[in-house]
Amino acid sequence: MIIWPVPLTEDKYSRCYSNLILRAQNRELDKTIYIEKHHIIPRSFGGNNSNSNLVKLTAKEHYVAHALLWKMKFLPEHHSKMSYALRIMMFGTGTKKQLRNYKCHSRLYQSVRVEFSQNHSKNMIGENNPFFGKTHSSEVIEKIKRTKEETGNYGNRFKPGHQLSKESIKKISIANTGRTWDKMFSSEELLIRKQQRSEETRIRNTGQIFSAERRQKISEKAKGRPSHNKGIKGVVKQSPETVAKRLATMKARGVTSHNKVTKICEHCGKEVKANVYSRFHGVKCKMFNKL
Numbered sequence: 001m002i003i004w005p006v007p008l009t010e011d012k013y014s015r016c017y018s019n020l021i022l023r024a025q026n027r028e029l030d031k032t033i034y035i036e037k038h039h040i041i042p043r044s045f046g047g048n049n050s051n052s053n054l055v056k057l058t059a060k061e062h063y064v065a066h067a068l069l070w071k072m073k074f075l076p077e078h079h080s081k082m083s084y085a086l087r088i089m090m091f092g093t094g095t096k097k098q099l100r101n102y103k104c105h106s107r108l109y110q111s112v113r114v115e116f117s118q119n120h121s122k123n124m125i126g127e128n129n130p131f132f133g134k135t136h137s138s139e140v141i142e143k144i145k146r147t148k149e150e151t152g153n154y155g156n157r158f159k160p161g162h163q164l165s166k167e168s169i170k171k172i173s174i175a176n177t178g179r180t181w182d183k184m185f186s187s188e189e190l191l192i193r194k195q196q197r198s199e200e201t202r203i204r205n206t207g208q209i210f211s212a213e214r215r216q217k218i219s220e221k222a223k224g225r226p227s228h229n230k231g232i233k234g235v236v237k238q239s240p241e242t243v244a245k246r247l248a249t250m251k252a253r254g255v256t257s258h259n260k261v262t263k264i265c266e267h268c269g270k271e272v273k274a275n276v277y278s279r280f281h282g283v284k285c286k287m288f289n290k291l
Contacts, residue, residue: 009073080119
């Protein structure tokens with residue numbers, strides 16, 4: 001049984017949603033089947049990223065789950081959030097990694113679009129609009145138009161190969177200088193955000209939360225181990241096999257320093273240092289080229 005943190009009137013849609021989640025929790029899917037993770041209690045309702053609040057659904061089931069959440073009888077302020085969520089599920093956010101190919105009938109499409117438009121207009125009226133009371137000068141408008149034509153940046157999508165100028169990079173650096181969590185949030189909210197970030201990182205990297213006993217073992221193993229590049233030469237964190245493989249590669253190429261080892265990226269064709277390749281090329285370079 002799902003315990004909702006927000007008021008809900010039980011009806012056939014809420015029962016269908018509960019049955020869908022219960023069935024998904026009590027089954028084992030074939031590893032070859034494409035799945036998507038779904039928050040049982042939506043994050044906008046206070047749901048977290050813990051394993052108890054996540055369930056594996058097929059793409060079709062994930063779409064149906066959000067359609068049911070939209071049909072369920074929540075209060076207007078909570079229903080509008082489900083309207084937003086269903087719209088993103090159907091149409092994506094605009095970026096390539098969020099593009100959707102779900103199909104829906106015309107009545108559902110019209111209902112979602114009309115309701116989203118009404119809610120969005122209501123939420124952006126007056127002081128709720130971040131641009132309330134502000135206007136662009138004619139010089140700024142011309143500069144925005146010129147920048148869009150040069151970069152092709154229409155909705156955070158740049159032309160392939162576009163690079164920010166040194167002036168733009170410097171402006172971004174100055175704007176972000178001093179922007180720390182301590183200055184942006186109160187102490188109570190800061191603690192909550194740090195705990196959420198820590199939990200999300202563990203789930204994203206391992207798919208599970210380590211037990212206290214396992215964390216203790218990792219901590220004891222790491223005690224007394226010097227960190228890399230802290231004034232101690234010859235101490236590295238790699239395993240003996242990794243070190244031997246790296247030294248063999250350096251010897252085969254006739255170099256004595258890892259900074260001189262170069263590698264050619266198979267996606268952009270550039271010859272870069274080995275440490276630079278692992279940070280910016282390979283799979284990452286392929287992903288950036290698609291954007």
